[in-house]
Amino acid sequence: MxxxxxxxxxxxxxxxxxxxxxxxxxxxxxxxxxxxxxxxxxxxxxxxxxxxxxxxxxDDKQVYYFSIEFLPGRxxxxxxxxxxxxxxxxxxxxxxxxxxxxxxxxxxDPGLGNGGLGRLASEFLDSAASEGIAMHGNGIRYQYGLFKQEFINGYQVELPDDWLRNGNIWEVRRENRACVVHFGGHVWLKEDSFGKNHAIYENAEDVIAVPYDIGIVGYHNEVVNNLRLWSAELPYNEHQRYTLAEKQKVNEITQILYPDDSNYEGRLLRLKQEYFFVSAGVQSIVRSYRRHHRNLDDFGEKISIHINDTHPAMAVAELMRVLMDNESLSWEKAWNITEQVMSYTNHTLLSEALETWPEDMFAQTVPRIYQIVQEIDRRFRLKMVPLYGAELVQSVAPIADGYVRMAYLAVIGSHSVNGVAKIHSQLLQDSVLNGLYRMYPERFNNKTNGITFRRWLEVANPNLTNLLDNQIGQKWHKSPHFLRSFEVVAKDKDVLKKLAAVKHRNKVAFANYVQEHLHERINPKAIFDVQIKRLHAYKRQLLHVMYIIDEYLQIKSGQPLPNPRVHIFGAKAAPSYRYAKQIIKLINALAEQINHDPDVKNQLKIIFVPNYGVSLAEKIIPAADVSEQISLAGKEASGTSNMKLMANGAITLATMDGANIEMFDAVGSENMVTFGLTVDDVENYQNYHSADFYSKDQRIQRILNALVDGTIKDIESEGRDIFNSLVQYNDQYFLLADYESYAQAQEKIDMLYQKPDCWGKMMAYNVANSGRFSSDYTVIRYAEDIWHAKVPASIE
Known part of the structure; x- marks a missing residue:
């Protein structure tokens, strides 16, 4: 400019x-x-x-990316x-x-998302604008976001994240584009004189969806796409006065991200949220299209709607509703358009994350959508039972056993279904969505996740950006695969020294931040061992904690560590996820004890940064030496923190899970430290008894006993529950089975870190081979293979 x-x-x-x-x-x-x-x-x-x-x-094809969360950062x-x-x-x-x-x-930081799902959505928006692809976001304008995390006596406390307190300078309110969203009431079909049915709503609760638009600026190309976020308001009626309770009921719809779904009221609110932004988005898209087109004949050629995980899956039924009820299309024509328009990304292998809704709740809350889903279910069964049998069809039908099943609805109503890493996509086909894969094999494909190097190098790590620019030029800014040339340049020992100096400066900067904000001194010469992601049992922060206890016991027995270590955590636990919050308490109790134990001195520190988000990640990631990607194999869909840390020169300590496998293919065994059971090992594990590991392995015994024998202070109930989860309740995520391998991998990290030339080469090789994981390339593949949208920018 x-x-x-x-x-x-x-x-x-x-x-x-x-x-x-x-x-x-x-x-x-x-x-x-x-x-x-x-x-x-x-x-x-x-x-x-x-x-x-x-x-x-x-008249370019427009792509609309529907996501319950976005995490754009500043x-x-x-x-x-x-x-x-x-x-x-x-x-x-x-x-x-x-x-x-x-x-x-x-x-x-805008309070619009929580973790990888929301960050990926924002990375894609940035990449699409930078590549000149006509793609726009559609989501919710949360007033408070998820929550602001603080620690009190080591416990996570959730406070309102009032990010909109002073308004949002980047947004534009467009009340002239508002939509009406119908909830509840009774819906019946009335046939007109031409034999067409019209949906009649009685006693419905109408909510006004008001859009707020944010411009998504492309990189040096004068393209600005749109992120549209919807806010819920009461209908304006000068003759009706609303009570405070009525106003609060509507405000709640867009108040917080992920309301507590451990009770009926929370689940109901979440269902309303999902329909609210889906309905508003679909109505807005059809209305916009109709302003410039005489009919809907080309709608499927000009519009793509992408369902980012199961939360927006009602878009399938909502588009059918709008096409039939508002535009008077037949079921057959509306369904053909819907299949052509819709595409779906699955982000999980966890069955509990594949959303389902009780039929009665669904029918009462979105009655017209329920009618349409019932008809989708009926027609699906009618078509598929003769081909595949009633048992298989029942297992994957949109409605079964009293529940509406959103992942299955999304697959059946879309023309494309993708996973987000090669192993994840394969597992979807082999297990999670196998029944639907057998019916629609042509729909399934893989699109491995990616990251924006503009955010994670140019913004977050200017020191490394300057080094790269000086050594290999600036072509990588627009085409990250040019980072490969750094591999050749970095064979020069002077360049490796400069790379090490960059890392050290970043570590000093983070150490200063920690001292200023958390009042802890950390040693920049120590290994910065980083695990930053949502707190969930399958991500196995607890395995990392077990090793810290191991290190602590080693120091207390008089054995110094090979290298000083600073273990850095950043994570939020869902407010109702008791076990994850117990792990947070354990980490903080351990930090309080270790960080102030005179026997430990500077050998070992734990830093748990509260309220982890994009801006904190920009401080932590450039300083990281070790990237912990240690989920149980077969549980992590992809991961993207692994890619961000890789691009910043951290050495990945990983199981062969998610995108770790493709990263391993990129850098080889010499430049990544792997451990643990593979997907096949986990699937074929016969008669796992975690108590056997506890009783037979003295090292594991010492670590776990520390949870319950008073070694670690102030965790009496948490320590006992965690101990029981690992020993009595059979260790769902195989921490004890993987512990010996993990400890050996950590010992290898220690050995490698003591060889600066070797470590420097590993850093350089990771940076150089990270370019393939650019979200620019991922979005181009979506545009070409799934959305069939115009890609005007060329890759050099």
Whole structure:
């Protein structure tokens, strides 16, 4: 973007006066941020409108990515980078006496997501805009997001994440594009004089969905796509007054991400959330299409709707509703369009994460959608039972055993179904969705996840970015596979020394952050051993904790560690997930004890960073030495933190699970440390008895006894429950079976870290071979293979 420092400085000073009638020196840092964000938004506003106009003029196919969560991180640094103005802004602000880094810290992370699912959705939006693909997000404008995590006496406490307290400068409210969403009541079909049925709603609870749009700026290409987030409001009626209870009931729909689903009310609210943003999104898409097309004949050629995991699966039935009830299409024509339009990504192998809804709840909450799902189920059975038999069809039908099953609805109503890593996609076909794979083999495919190097190198790690630019040029900024050339350059020992120096600077920066915010001193020369992801038993943070206890007992017995270690955790547990919250308490109790034990000194530290999110990841990932990707094989769909850490030169310690396998293929056994049971080992394990490992292995015995014998203070109930889960209740995720192999892998890490040249080469090889995991390439594959959308940008 062609602006000068002088122009920017003038724009900034003028906007400060317009917004706050204040001089720059009198303004607070928060005001300085809002002024800067406002100026940056103006710089891409014209491109936003021009992009929309061009799409309409050229009648490009539009892709809509439906996701219950997005996790974009701060918009300011990303937008400045993609506009190519970050240096101009930094220099201009510096001349005005302002530090850009201090201003960036004023932006709250948008509370729109939780973990990998939401981050992937945001990576895809960034990549699509940067590749010139007409793809837009559709989600919910959560008032409070998930929650703000704090630790009190080691326990996770959930506080409201009031990220919208000061508004969101990046969004534009478009009340003229609002939609009505129907809940509850009674729906019946009335036949008109032409023999067509019309849905009649009686006593329905109508909610107004108001869209807020955020521009998604492409990288140096003047493309700005759209993220549309919906907010729930009461219908405006000057003759009706609503009670506070009625207002609260509607506000709850878009208040928080993932309400507590451990009770009926929480489940009901979640069901309402899912239908709310699906219905609003589908209505908006059809309405937009109809403004520029005389009929729906080409709808399937011009529109793609992508279902990101099962949460938006009602899009299948909602599109049918709109096409039949609002547009008067026959079932057959509407179904043909729906199959052509819909595609579905599955993100899990865990049966409990494949959403199901009790039929009575579903029927009462979304009665018209229930009628349509019933008809989809009836026609599916009618077609498939003669071909595959009643037993198989019953096992994969959309409605069975009193439940509506969303994953099966998504597969049946889509033309494409994909997993997110090769092993994950294979397991979907072989087990989780095997029955539907037998019926629709042509629909199944793989699209391995990816990350945006703009965010995770250029924004998060400018030190490494500068080193790469100096050594291999800047082509990798647009085509990350050019990182491969760093592999050759890094054979030079001077380059490896520079790479090590970059890592050390990043570790010092993180150590300073920890001291300032958590009041703990950590040694930048120690191994920074990092595990950052959602807290869940299958991700096996507890296996990592077992090794820390092992290290601690070793120190207490008088044996020093081969290298000092800092174990770094970042994770939230779902508010109702008691076991995960017990593990958090264990980690924090262990940290309190180890970090203040004079026998330990600087050999061992635990840092659990509260309220983990994108901005914290940008601080942790560049500093990481070791990337813990230790899920039980066959449980992690893909993972993307593994790719981010790899790109930043961390050495992956991993099971052969998810995308770890493809990373292993990229770097080889010399540059990655693997351990543990394989998928086949887990599936073929006969008669696993975890108690046998406990009774026969003295090392495991010492570790687990520390949970219950008072060695670790302040965990009496948590320690006993965790101990019982591993010994009495047979260790669901095979931690004890994998422990010896994991410990050996950790010992290998220690040995390798003591050889700086070897470690440096491993770092360089990981950085150099990470480019293939760019989400730019992933989105292009989606566009070409699934959405059949235009891909104007070329890969060099």
């Amino acid at each position: 062609a602006i000068t420092e002088a122009q920017f400085m003038d724009d900034y000073k003028t906007r400060m006066l317009e917004m706050y009638s204040s001089s720059i020196t009198e303004a607070s840092k928060s005001q300085q941020y809002r002024v800067l964000a406002s100026v940056v938004r103006d710089y891409y506003a014209k491109h936003w409108q021009e992009t929309k106009t061009r799409y309409q003029k050229e 918009f300011l640094p990303q937008n400045m980078l993609n506009l190519g103005i970050q240096d101009i802004v930094a220099n201009g602000l510096n001349k005005l006496g302002i530090d850009l880094n201090h201003i960036i810290e004023q932006e709250p």
